[in-house]
Amino acid sequence: AWAPVFVTRFMSTSAAAxxxxxxxxxxxxxxxxxxxxxxxxxxxxxxVGSQKVTKExxxxxxxxxxxxxxxxxxxxxxxxxKHHVPVTWMDKLARWTVKSLRWPTDIxxxxxxxxxxxxxxxxxxxxxxxxxxxxxxxxxxxxxHSGGWIRALLEEAENERMHLMTFMxxxxxxxxxxxxxxxxxxxxxxxxFLGYLFSPKFAHRVVGYLEEEAIHSYTExxxxxxxxxxDNVPAPAIAIDYWRLLPDARLRDVVMVVRADEAHHRDVxxxxxxIHVQGLKLKEQPAPVGYH
Amino acid sequence: AWAPVFVTRFMSTSAAAxxxxxxxxxxxxxxxxxxxxxxxxxxxxxxVGSQKVTKExxxxxxxxxxxxxxxxxxxxxxxxxKHHVPVTWMDKLARWTVKSLRWPTDIxxxxxxxxxxxxxxxxxxxxxxxxxxxxxxxxxxxxxHSGGWIRALLEEAENERMHLMTFMxxxxxxxxxxxxxxxxxxxxxxxxFLGYLFSPKFAHRVVGYLEEEAIHSYTExxxxxxxxxxDNVPAPAIAIDYWRLLPDARLRDVVMVVRADEAHHRDVxxxxxxIHVQGLKLKEQPAPVGYH
Ligand SMILES: [Fe+2]
Ligand SMILES: [Fe+2]
Ligand SMILES: [Fe+2]
Ligand SMILES: [Fe+2]
Numbered sequence: 001a002w003a004p005v006f007v008t009r010f011m012s013t014s015a016a017a018x019x020x021x022x023x024x025x026x027x028x029x030x031x032x033x034x035x036x037x038x039x040x041x042x043x044x045x046x047x048v049g050s051q052k053v054t055k056e057x058x059x060x061x062x063x064x065x066x067x068x069x070x071x072x073x074x075x076x077x078x079x080x081x082k083h084h085v086p087v088t089w090m091d092k093l094a095r096w097t098v099k100s101l102r103w104p105t106d107i108x109x110x111x112x113x114x115x116x117x118x119x120x121x122x123x124x125x126x127x128x129x130x131x132x133x134x135x136x137x138x139x140x141x142x143x144x145h146s147g148g149w150i151r152a153l154l155e156e157a158e159n160e161r162m163h164l165m166t167f168m169x170x171x172x173x174x175x176x177x178x179x180x181x182x183x184x185x186x187x188x189x190x191x192x193f194l195g196y197l198f199s200p201k202f203a204h205r206v207v208g209y210l211e212e213e214a215i216h217s218y219t220e221x222x223x224x225x226x227x228x229x230x231d232n233v234p235a236p237a238i239a240i241d242y243w244r245l246l247p248d249a250r251l252r253d254v255v256m257v258v259r260a261d262e263a264h265h266r267d268v269x270x271x272x273x274x275i276h277v278q279g280l281k282l283k284e285q286p287a288p289v290g291y292h
Numbered sequence: 293a294w295a296p297v298f299v300t301r302f303m304s305t306s307a308a309a310x311x312x313x314x315x316x317x318x319x320x321x322x323x324x325x326x327x328x329x330x331x332x333x334x335x336x337x338x339x340v341g342s343q344k345v346t347k348e349x350x351x352x353x354x355x356x357x358x359x360x361x362x363x364x365x366x367x368x369x370x371x372x373x374k375h376h377v378p379v380t381w382m383d384k385l386a387r388w389t390v391k392s393l394r395w396p397t398d399i400x401x402x403x404x405x406x407x408x409x410x411x412x413x414x415x416x417x418x419x420x421x422x423x424x425x426x427x428x429x430x431x432x433x434x435x436x437h438s439g440g441w442i443r444a445l446l447e448e449a450e451n452e453r454m455h456l457m458t459f460m461x462x463x464x465x466x467x468x469x470x471x472x473x474x475x476x477x478x479x480x481x482x483x484x485f486l487g488y489l490f491s492p493k494f495a496h497r498v499v500g501y502l503e504e505e506a507i508h509s510y511t512e513x514x515x516x517x518x519x520x521x522x523d524n525v526p527a528p529a530i531a532i533d534y535w536r537l538l539p540d541a542r543l544r545d546v547v548m549v550v551r552a553d554e555a556h557h558r559d560v561x562x563x564x565x566x567i568h569v570q571g572l573k574l575k576e577q578p579a580p581v582g583y584h
Contacts, residue, residue, distance in 0.1 A: 032437045046374070046563040048556075048580035064578030065437040082338070122432045129428050136421050139453060140414045141477055143460045143470070145324045145357040150453075154446055161431060161442075168435045178435070185433055264340075271338040286356030288340035 028169060028237050032065040066162065066242060073244050074257035075264070080215055082263070084208055084270045088277075094205040102213055113221035113230060114171040117258075121164035122181045123188055124214065127207045127269075128157030130192050131200070135282065148287035149272070156265055162242055163258055169236035170251065201276035204269045211266035218259035225252050320461060320529050324357040358454065358534060365536050366549035367556070372507055374555070376500055376562045380569075386497040394505055405513035405522060406463040409550075413456035414473045415480055416506065419499045419561075420449030422484050423492070427574065440579035441564070448557055454534055455550050461528035462543065493568035496561045503558035510551035517544050 053061040053068060061068055086092045109116035132154035139146045173181070196203040224230040235249040243257045268288050275285050345353040345360060353360055378384045401408035424446035431438045465473070488495040516522040527541040535549045560580050567577050 032439070046559040046566070048559045048563050051578075051581050053581065064440045065575075066440065066443075067581060070443075118435075122435075125428065125432050129425055133421055133425055136417065136449065136453065137477060137481065140417050140456060141470075141474055143410075143414075143456070143465055143473075145457060146453075147324070148356045148358065151358075151362075151450065157428065158443065161428065161438075164432060164435070165437065173435055178433075181435075182433055185429060189429065267338040267340045271340050274338070283357075286343075289343050289345065289359060 029062045032063050032165075032238065063238065063241060065165070070158075071242050071244055074260040076256060076260050078260050078263045078267075080219070080259070080263050082266065083212060084205070084273075090199075090202055091205060094202055095209050097206055098209040098213055111224060111229065112171075113217065113224055114167065115173075115177070116217065117221065117255075118164065118167040118171055118173060119177060119181065120214070120217070121160055121167060123184060124210070125157050125160035125164060126185065126189055127192055127196075127203065127210075128153045128155070128160065130189065130196055131203070132157060134193075134196050134200075139283075145283055146287075147283035147285060148289060149282040152268065152287035152289070156268065159261055159265075162238075163261070166236055166239045166242070166254060166258070169238060170233065200282070201273050204273035204276070208266055208270035208273060211262045211269060214262040215259055215266065218255050218262065221255050222252065222259075225255065321354045324355050324457075324530065355530065355533060357457070362450075363534050363536055366552040368548060368552050370552050370555040370559075372511070372551070372555050374558065375504060376497070376565075382491075382494055383497060386494055387501050389498055390501040390505055403516060403521065404463075405509065405516055406459065407469070408509065409513065409547075410456065410459040410463055410465060411469060411473065412506070412509070413452055413459060415476060416502070417449050417452035417456060418477065418481055419484055419488075419495070419502075420445045420447070420452065422481065422488055423495070424449060426485075426488055426492075431575075437575055438579075439575035439577060440581060441574040444560065444579035444581070448560065451553055451557075454530075455553070458528055458531045458534070458546060458550070461530060462525065492574070493565050496565035496568070500558055500562035500565060503554045503561060506554040507551055507558065510547050510554065513547050514544065514551075517547065 055061050055068055084091065086095045105116070105120070109119070132150050135146055135150045135153065138144075139150065192203060195206070221230070225232050230251070232250045232252050235245055235251060235254045239245060239254045239257075240247060240249055243254070245253055245257070271288065272282060275282055347353050347360055376383065378387045397408070397412070401411070424442050427438055427442045427445065430436075431442065484495060487498070513522070517524050522543070524542045524544050527537055527543060527546045531537060531546045531549075532539065532541055535546070537545055537549070563580065564574060567574055
C-alpha cells in the first residue's frame with residue numbers, strides 16, 4: 001500500500017518547505033527531520049538520501065524518524081487486567097524487583113504522570129534492544145534461526161522509543177532529569193544485558209511485571225486527566241501520525257493507545273518467559289506478529 | 293497488502309503439517325519454524341503466539357523467522373563499481389584495515405566461496421546491529437530523534453543475517469568453523485562497538501570498504517559458478533521466498549541479489565560516513581529508505 005516515491009536526487013528542501021508552510025506541527029516535524037542540510041553534491045553520489053515518501057492519500061510524508069509503514073492502530077480491546085501470578089521463586093524475585101523499583105519512582109515523581117511517563121520510557125526502550133541484540137548475535141554464532149523473535153523484540157524497543165518521542169512533546173525534560181537518565185541508562189543497560197545473558201527467563205519475566213506496572217501508571221494518568229488535574233492538551237502531531245489518531249485527538253487518546261501497547265508488551269514478555277519455563281528456546285515457538 | 297490472519301488460538305500443528313506434506317523445503321522451513329511444540333494451554337493465555345499469516349495468493353506462510361512483509365526484490369541495476377576514493381588519513385586507515393583483513397581471509401578460504409560467504413556473513417551482520425543499538429541508546433539519553441537511522445541500520449543487520457541463513461543452507465559449517473566464528477564475533481563485536489563510540493565516521497567508512505570487498509568476492513563467486521568450479525545448485529527455499537525469486541531460481545540468482553544488497557550497504561555506509569565528514573550528525577539527514 002505504501003510506495004516510496006523516488007525523486008531525482010536529494011530532496012534537501014523538503015523540510016524547509018514544511019517549516020515555511022507554517023503548519024502547527026512544523027516545529028515538531030523539523031525536530032524529527034533534521035534542520036541543517038548542506039553540500040548536496042557530496043551526498044548525491046551514493047544516491048540513497050533522495051527518497052520522497054507519500055502517504056496513502058498522495059500527500060508528502062513529513063517525518064523521517066518513522067515512515068507510513070511503521071504506523072498502526074493500537075488494539076484498545078486488549079485485556080488490561082491479565083496478570084502472571086508468581087509461582088516459582090524466580091517469578092517472586094522478578095515481581096519483588098519491579099515492586100521495589102516502583103517505590104523510589106513514586107516518591108520522585110508523585111503525581112507528575114506526564115514527566116514520569118517520559119522518564120520511564122527512556123528505560124522501557126532498553127530491554128527489547130538488548131534482547132534483540134543478544135538473540136541476533138546468538139543466531140549468527142550458532143547458525144540458527146530466530147523464529148522471528150529478534151524482529152519482535154526490536155519492534156518492542158522501537159515502539160517504546162516512539163512513546164518517549166511522543167511524551168517529550170508534552171513535557172520537556174529538565175537538566176537534572178537528563179542527568180538522571182544518563183545514569184539510569186548506564187546502570188540498567190548493563191544490568192539487563194547481564195541478566196539476559198544469565199537468564200532470559202528471568203529477564204522477560206521482569207519486563208512482563210514492569211509492563212503490568214506501566215499499565216497501572218497509565219491508568220492513574222488517565223484518572224488525573226479525567227479529574228482535571230492534568231490538562232487534556234491536543235495530541236502531539238507525531239502521535240496522531242504514528243497511531244493513526246483522528247486530527248483532533250487529545251492527550252487522553254494518546255495515553256489510551258500507549259497503555260494498550262504496554263499491555264501487548266506484557267503479553268509478549270510473559271509469553272517469552274513461559275516458553276523458557278517449558279524448557280524451550282524462543283526460536284522453538286514462532287514470535288508474536290501482527291500487532292503492528 | 294499483507295494481512296496477518298488471526299486464527300482461534302495456537303496453531304501448534306502447522307509446522308508438523310508442512311513436514312508431513314513432504315515439500316522439498318520442509319526440512320528447511322521446519323528448521324526455521326521450530327520443531328518442538330508443547331503445552332498449548334500454558335501459552336494460549338497470553339494470546340500472542342497464535343497468528344497465522346497468509347501470502348498474497350492466500351496460501352499459508354511457512355516461515356516464522358521472517359514474514360511476507362520482510363521480503364523484497366533486490367535492485368539488480370545498482371551500480372557495482374562505485375568506490376569512495378580515500379581522501380583523508382582516516383579514509384586511508386579504514387581502507388588499509390579492510391585490505392589487511394582480506395589477506396588472512398583469502399589464505400584461509402582460497403576458492404571455497406560458498407564457505408567464505410557463509411563465514412563472512414556472520415561478521416557482516418554485526419555493524420548494523422551495533423550502530424542501531426548505539427543510536428537507539430543515544431536517542432533515549434538525549435531525548436532526540438534518529439532521522440530513521442536506527443531502523444535503517446537494524447534493517448541492514450537483519451538483511452545480513454538473512455544472507456547467512458541462506459548460505460548456511462548451501463554449505464554446512466564444520467566444527468572448527470563454528471569455533472572460529474565464536475572467537476571472531478567476540479573480538480569484532482567489541483572492536484566495532486568501541487570504534488563506533490569513538491568515531492562513527494570511521495566505523496561507517498570501514499563498513500563501506502568492507503562492502504566494496506564483499507561485492508568483489510561475490511563477483512568471484514559468480515565467476516566460479518560460470519566456470520563450473522562451483523555447482524549451480526537450486527536456490528534454497530528461504531532465498532526464493534525472501535528475495536521473491538522464481539521457483540526454479542538457482543545459486544547464481546541468489547548470489548546476484550546478495551551482491552546487489554552489499555552494493556546498497558556500501559552506499560548507505562559511505563553516505564553515513566560522508567554525513568559525519570560534513571560535520572553533521574546522522575539524525576540531521578533523513579536515513580535511506582525504500583530499498584526494501
Ligand atoms: Fe512505553
Ligand atoms: Fe512497554
Ligand atoms: Fe551480506
Ligand atoms: Fe553487506
